[in-house]
Amino acid sequence: MNEATLSEISGTEAPEAVSSARGRRTRLSGWGRYPACESEVYRPEKLAELRSVVVSNTRTLIARGAGRAYGDAALNAGARVVDVERMNRMLAFDPKTRALRCEAGVTIGEIIDVFVPRGFFPPVTPGTRYVTLGGAIAADVHGKNHHRESSLAAHVSWFDLMLASGEIKRCSREENTELFWATVGGMGLTGVIIELEIRLRHIASAYLEGEIIRAANVDDAFARFEAADSRYDYSVAWIDCLARRGALGRSILSVGNFAAPEALPARLRQSPLRPEPPSRLAVPLDLPGFVLAPASVRAFNAAYYLRHPSAARVITPYQPFFYPLDSIENWNRIYGKRGFVQYQCVWPLGESREGLVEVLEAIAKSGRGSFLAVLKKFGAQEGMLSFPMPGYTLALDFPVTQGLFEFLDRLDAMVLKRGGRVYLAKDARLAPEALRAMYPNLDRWRQIKAVADPDNRFSSSLSRRLKMEPA
Numbered sequence: 151m152n153e154a155t156l157s158e159i160s161g162t163e164a165p166e167a168v169s170s171a172r173g174r175r176t177r178l179s180g181w182g183r184y185p186a187c188e189s190e191v192y193r194p195e196k197l198a199e200l201r202s203v204v205v206s207n208t209r210t211l212i213a214r215g216a217g218r219a220y221g222d223a224a225l226n227a228g229a230r231v232v233d234v235e236r237m238n239r240m241l242a243f244d245p246k247t248r249a250l251r252c253e254a255g256v257t258i259g260e261i262i263d264v265f266v267p268r269g270f271f272p273p274v275t276p277g278t279r280y281v282t283l284g285g286a287i288a289a290d291v292h293g294k295n296h297h298r299e300s301s302l303a304a305h306v307s308w309f310d311l312m313l314a315s316g317e318i319k320r321c322s323r324e325e326n327t328e329l330f331w332a333t334v335g336g337m338g339l340t341g342v343i344i345e346l347e348i349r350l351r352h353i354a355s356a357y358l359e360g361e362i363i364r365a366a367n368v369d370d371a372f373a374r375f376e377a378a379d380s381r382y383d384y385s386v387a388w389i390d391c392l393a394r395r396g397a398l399g400r401s402i403l404s405v406g407n408f409a410a411p412e413a414l415p416a417r418l419r420q421s422p423l424r425p426e427p428p429s430r431l432a433v434p435l436d437l438p439g440f441v442l443a444p445a446s447v448r449a450f451n452a453a454y455y456l457r458h459p460s461a462a463r464v465i466t467p468y469q470p471f472f473y474p475l476d477s478i479e480n481w482n483r484i485y486g487k488r489g490f491v492q493y494q495c496v497w498p499l500g501e502s503r504e505g506l507v508e509v510l511e512a513i514a515k516s517g518r519g520s521f522l523a524v525l526k527k528f529g530a531q532e533g534m535l536s537f538p539m540p541g542y543t544l545a546l547d548f549p550v551t552q553g554l555f556e557f558l559d560r561l562d563a564m565v566l567k568r569g570g571r572v573y574l575a576k577d578a579r580l581a582p583e584a585l586r587a588m589y590p591n592l593d594r595w596r597q598i599k600a601v602a603d604p605d606n607r608f609s610s611s612l613s614r615r616l617k618m619e620p621a
């Protein structure tokens with residue numbers, strides 16, 4: 151395929167005539183459904199509409215993509231939110247360089263649908279396909295291959311950023327370099343990313359060849375991660391966070407590489423880039439609290455662990471490997487109406503084992519079980535406010551219940567004393583002092599924001615809660 155206009159390939163339509171964008175009062179939340187608030191929401195489809203929203207000198211504004219950040223990053227209580235999902239045109243692709251140019255509202259899922267049949271895959275993907283590239287750059291997302299490929303920013307050649315003045319700046323490692331690094335992981339607070347170039351990776355099949363590995367406890371889990379590191383591009387572990395004593399940290403590792411077509415069973419070899427679409431289930435309503443009671447989580451965890459014996463070689467289509475939760479529509483409703491918080495932290499490599507033991511012991515003792523408890527290894531990382539650092543990261547879901555935030559404050563202190571930090575894309579409750587201590591480049595970031603956005607026009611519920619804005 152030559153460099154081509156991708157609207158032909160993807161079926162996306164050319165924009166209609168310019169019309170002025172209008173806001174609509176809407177109640178919004180992140181994926182965790184906590185907190186929720188009202189904002190004036192704009193949904194521009196074209197650049198001129200976006201610019202008119204950005205430059206209008208009324209209340210503050212924050213960009214919103216697919217709303218998959220868990221907490222308040224894409225919320226702006228009582229002010230304005232600009233939803234850029236309709237600015238999602240793919241513009242050009244060069245198969246030789248694997249460079250895709252597109253608007254920032256394009257999702258990882260849209261890239262997959264167009265490019266997997268052509269033998270390409272996003273270089274980094276979070277655990278859901280329902281995120282926009284703009285949102286993914288703003289959070290500088292990581293995937294199961296961070297230990298090999300770092301975060302998304304490592305694969306972004308440049309992006310165009312609309313500043314509060316309406317001016318558009320091309321940002322890359324060579325041009326407006328500081329603004330590039332302040333926007334990557336900058337949670338939408340420097341401006342709106344409108345267009346970008348990203349390099350995809352080549353794949354020869356849409357299946358992964360890997361292993362399922364059972365680890366009996368924390369030490370076993372770390373040993374197996376380290377052993378898998380050099381052999382596998384992708385690795386992740388599900389941890390039974392309620393196991394205690396000798397079984398503390400018992401887990402199921404899932405590791406893999408994209409498979410060569412020759413490695414597939416004969417029936418899949420016919421069309422190795424076109425796996426069956428997965429079936430989708432839905433959670434029809436908010437589930438009652440007892441479903442998440444510690445006893446239910448403990449029983450689920452024990453059964454899950456026992457049902458996954460080690461398997462030396464497994465072939466898995468990419469969908470369940472990368473996006474197991476996407477097959478359950480609205481799975482966030484299982485946590486009930488009060489919503490939930492995802493707590494994701496990282497420790498430096500040398501502190502990871504002790505840090506993990508300490509946090510798992512605190513969770514097991516508290517009885518606050520989490521169905522989802524995921525451990526990943528991080529490698530090298532650049533960026534000012536990017537979350538990853540070389541070490542291990544743990545992510546856990548907790549329903550919002552009495553005493554939860556006090557408990558998480560205690561986890562923050564444990565993480566902080568070991569030089570770790572908490573992920574802003576998942577956060578809804580961190581304190582400003584903790585943020586300052588966890589992100590040492592915050593002051594430098596503030597200086598760059600002050601130049602790009604001198605009147606703090608870009609502001610969110612998260613940035614105000616965390617006092618991120620320059621004084």
Ligand SMILES: Cc1cc2nc3c(=O)[nH]c(=O)nc-3n(C[C@H](O)[C@H](O)[C@H](O)COP(=O)(O)OP(=O)(O)OC[C@H]3O[C@@H](n4cnc5c(N)ncnc54)[C@H](O)[C@@H]3O)c2cc1C
Pocket residue numbers: 181212213214215216217218219220223224234254255275276277278280281282283284285286288289290291292293336337338339341342343344475575576610
């Ligand atoms: C099931 C699930 C699994 C996940 N797994 C992972 C994972 O493995 N790794 C990981 O890193 N993250 C993960 N996440 C988090 C998710 O990848 C990030 O929160 C991502 O930012 C969501 O993108 P979005 O398009 O939904 O952005 P939103 O949630 O809408 O916004 C997130 C942030 O991006 C900013 N933003 C959005 N669009 C733009 C734009 N065009 N210009 C400037 N700023 C913008 C917003 O202001 C906000 O600060 C997961 C989330 C879910 C729900």
